Amino acid sequence: MLSNSAHSYSYEECKTISDWLLAHTEVRPLVAIVCGSGLGKLAEMIKDPVILKYKDIPNFPQSTVQGHAGQLVFGTLQGKHCVCMQGRFHLYEGYSIQKITLPMRVFKLMGVHTVILTNAAGSLNPGYRVGDIMVIKDHINMPGLSGNNPLVGPNDDRFGTRFPCMSDAYDRKLRQLAQEVGAELGFSDFLKEGVYFVLGGPSFETIAECRMLHMLGVDAVGMSTVHEVIVARHCGMRCFALSLISNEAVMEYTSQEKANHEEVLETGRVRAGQMEELVSTIVSRLEEYSAC
Numbered sequence: 001m002l003s004n005s006a007h008s009y010s011y012e013e014c015k016t017i018s019d020w021l022l023a024h025t026e027v028r029p030l031v032a033i034v035c036g037s038g039l040g041k042l043a044e045m046i047k048d049p050v051i052l053k054y055k056d057i058p059n060f061p062q063s064t065v066q067g068h069a070g071q072l073v074f075g076t077l078q079g080k081h082c083v084c085m086q087g088r089f090h091l092y093e094g095y096s097i098q099k100i101t102l103p104m105r106v107f108k109l110m111g112v113h114t115v116i117l118t119n120a121a122g123s124l125n126p127g128y129r130v131g132d133i134m135v136i137k138d139h140i141n142m143p144g145l146s147g148n149n150p151l152v153g154p155n156d157d158r159f160g161t162r163f164p165c166m167s168d169a170y171d172r173k174l175r176q177l178a179q180e181v182g183a184e185l186g187f188s189d190f191l192k193e194g195v196y197f198v199l200g201g202p203s204f205e206t207i208a209e210c211r212m213l214h215m216l217g218v219d220a221v222g223m224s225t226v227h228e229v230i231v232a233r234h235c236g237m238r239c240f241a242l243s244l245i246s247n248e249a250v251m252e253y254t255s256q257e258k259a260n261h262e263e264v265l266e267t268g269r270v271r272a273g274q275m276e277e278l279v280s281t282i283v284s285r286l287e288e289y290s291a292c
């Protein structure tokens with residue numbers, strides 16, 4: 001019997017989904033790519049795609065947000081077997097935190113060793129511009145600080161340890177590789193590195209909240225990624241994450257700017273090509289690094 005939405009998925013439930021997927025594709029993914037809002041085009045890089053819609057995968061959640069297609073795309077990228085999540089899940093969709101992170105454990109059981117996550121985010125760093133791409137070097141987990149962590153509940157040691165370390169959540173070698181690749185591609189002017197802050201959403205931040213985040217030293221804010229990274233790291237997968245800066249946080253009471261999802265999606269369309277180049281070149285060089 002499947003756990004209800006307020007419950008963790010058991011190892012066996014994750015295994016059942018993993019086995020179902022393995023039976024429906026010959027791809028044996030080593031790399032998983034998560035497409036953020038407006039970044040679904042990344043999945044078009046995948047060669048010889050086998051597409052499995054979330055609605056057809058037993059016990060899989062459904063995407064409800066515009067800009068998240070709701071399907072897994074299996075295939076190859078730069079000759080490597082990959083799975084691409086074209087549509088992720090967010091806390092504000094009403095799913096439990098365990099449910100939105102379920103795909104990470106399923107990918108682990110399928111054989112994935114590296115997860116590349118992307119998202120759209122608002123910037124707090126005055127040096128950032130819309131269209132910048134930020135390599136995430138660290139995060140602040142607001143829901144986690146108040147007890148909403150995806151690892152809450154009984155720990156299954158087959159996935160990982162009770163108390164996982166997060167000081168190395170975002171792989172240092174992959175971050176370095178991204179900067180090297182970015183320089184080669186001529187992206188240095190808009191490729192940054194910084195700290196991502198996750199909150200629950202779906203409302204965007206108030207001006208006072210943005211000022212607080214700025215004081216905390218946050219570079220970008222969003223509503224995703226961190227929960228997935230925690231679960232992926234718990235089960236030993238290597239993580240690399242990119243934020244596409246889709247809007248600048250509103251910090252002044254006199255400002256007429258208003259954060260909105262349409263702007264977020266539009267920035268994704270504008271930078272899609274460069275995001276694809278960056279991700280696919282990084283994937284092409286992954287063998288230079290051993291999995292953790």
Ligand SMILES: O=P(O)(O)O[C@H]1O[C@H](CO)[C@@H](O)[C@H]1O
Nearest residue numbers: 036037119120223224261264
């Ligand atoms: O983080 P991704 O999925 O890219 O989406 C970001 O964009 C949406 C807001 O426009 C929020 O869901 C925020 O988290």
Ligand SMILES: Nc1nc2[nH]cnc2c(=O)[nH]1
Nearest residue numbers: 120121122221222223259
């Ligand atoms: N919370 C949050 N999420 C975002 N996603 C894209 N832009 C933003 C933003 O400004 N704030």
